Amino acid sequence: MIYVGIDVAKQKHQVAILDDEGEIYRDGLVIMNNRTGFQELHEILCHIRGETKQDCQIAMEDTGHYSLPILQFLKRNNYSTYCYNPILIKEFSKVHTLRKTKTDKIDALVIAKKLMTDFEKREKNLNETKMELKELTRHRRRLGKHQSFLKTQYTRILEKSFPELATYGQVRHSAYMIKLLKKYPSPKKIAAAHQKTLSNLLGVNNSHVSASKLQQLAKESIGYYSEVTELELTQTIEQLNMYEKQIKKVDKRIQEIMDTFDSPIVTIPGISYRLGSIILAEIGDIHNFETPSQLLAFAGMEPSIYESGKSKGSGKMVKRGSPYLRWAMYHAARLIAIYSPTFKTYYEKKMSEGKHYNVVISHVAKKLMRVIFHLLRKGQAYKEA
Numbered sequence: 001m002i003y004v005g006i007d008v009a010k011q012k013h014q015v016a017i018l019d020d021e022g023e024i025y026r027d028g029l030v031i032m033n034n035r036t037g038f039q040e041l042h043e044i045l046c047h048i049r050g051e052t053k054q055d056c057q058i059a060m061e062d063t064g065h066y067s068l069p070i071l072q073f074l075k076r077n078n079y080s081t082y083c084y085n086p087i088l089i090k091e092f093s094k095v096h097t098l099r100k101t102k103t104d105k106i107d108a109l110v111i112a113k114k115l116m117t118d119f120e121k122r123e124k125n126l127n128e129t130k131m132e133l134k135e136l137t138r139h140r141r142r143l144g145k146h147q148s149f150l151k152t153q154y155t156r157i158l159e160k161s162f163p164e165l166a167t168y169g170q171v172r173h174s175a176y177m178i179k180l181l182k183k184y185p186s187p188k189k190i191a192a193a194h195q196k197t198l199s200n201l202l203g204v205n206n207s208h209v210s211a212s213k214l215q216q217l218a219k220e221s222i223g224y225y226s227e228v229t230e231l232e233l234t235q236t237i238e239q240l241n242m243y244e245k246q247i248k249k250v251d252k253r254i255q256e257i258m259d260t261f262d263s264p265i266v267t268i269p270g271i272s273y274r275l276g277s278i279i280l281a282e283i284g285d286i287h288n289f290e291t292p293s294q295l296l297a298f299a300g301m302e303p304s305i306y307e308s309g310k311s312k313g314s315g316k317m318v319k320r321g322s323p324y325l326r327w328a329m330y331h332a333a334r335l336i337a338i339y340s341p342t343f344k345t346y347y348e349k350k351m352s353e354g355k356h357y358n359v360v361i362s363h364v365a366k367k368l369m370r371v372i373f374h375l376l377r378k379g380q381a382y383k384e385a
Helices: 034-054 068-076 088-094 103-119 127-159 163-173 173-182 187-192 195-202 211-219 227-261 273-283 292-298 325-341 342-353 356-379
Strands: 002-007 012-018 024-032 056-061 080-086 303-308 309-315
Touching: 002 034, 002 103, 012 034, 012 103, 024 034, 024 103, 034 068, 056 068, 056 103, 068 080, 080 088, 080 103, 088 103, 127 163, 127 227, 127 273, 127 325, 163 173, 163 211, 173 195, 173 227, 187 211, 195 211, 227 273, 227 292, 273 325, 273 356, 292 356, 325 342, 325 356, 342 356
Parallel strands: 002 056, 056 080
Antiparallel strands: 002 012, 012 024, 303 309
16 A cells, blocks of 8 residues: 655645555655646556555645645545544654654655554545535634624714614614614714604614604714714625625525435424534534544543543543534534423533533533434434433
8 A cells, every 4th residue: 555645735735655664655745736736646646556556545634725625636536535633643743753843744754654554544525515514604604703793893883973872772783773874874864864764764663763762862962973984884784784695695505505414413402504504514424433422522522631640630621623513512502401301401400510501511512412423323313302
């Protein structure tokens, strides 16, 4: 067997090749991150396989978007490909040398050695539909963060220009109020507006604030007036509307993909399509995990353990896995503790033991992860105990 290690980078990739006895067959090979470079690597590997009459395995670090193009190319050319967490490669390197030397050439060689000595490795399965779901759910989260920032900006502008509106709480965030403020972005313009126009914008059945009351607040407002503030508020509202449309479009696409999977994860009480899509996308192929403990480790939800001589102890969670999966699991744990009788009983039991709320939720999340593992492995819907 020929073992190939690739150190992935932005513009070029370093390649090291070992034979079946661990001897360096070739190192110092650099390929560019383009079609010409990929084709060059393919031709070299074809030549080596023809010369040695041996198959080859290829490994690289799982470095997010940098590794995806070459991984896709290798899969399409039917190579056995493996991906390692960068932390595993770092720790493996420490085992083999005390030197603090790090170069792309050395890293590629370390990856190849790790591949050769790893007897429990699992080939990377590139499910394009799940990859799309993963990209979509992460994109959805980024859009949500931008939207949250804009909502904060919107509130800040109103507290400066129309502080009286703050007494009505969430009314200022309602769709009708945002629509009204886009047309009349200051108390001065609201006070000068026709009352019938304001009533139409607020809606006939609006019981929170009337057009006359809003105009009275606007006339008596002590808010800071500026044309720049008006412009800022108008553009912030336009951006909020844009993000709202984009999020709806992404949510619709996520729903379509989830419908094709028909996953048992959405049968769990409290887990919606959106939350379930994040968990499913981050886990990927459930058959990559032999036990629930492996899945917990992948999510970074296992506690750190220390044993030396007579001293034993466990610390905080390692948090080395997927932060997206960990975030989704904690939100799901909070919801399932409300909607599932089984998990609610478990939650109350842990709370009665005097544990902190966050500790209890972490216990619920771990229990939920074990349930998800078995549901996905067996393809069964969730049923209450």
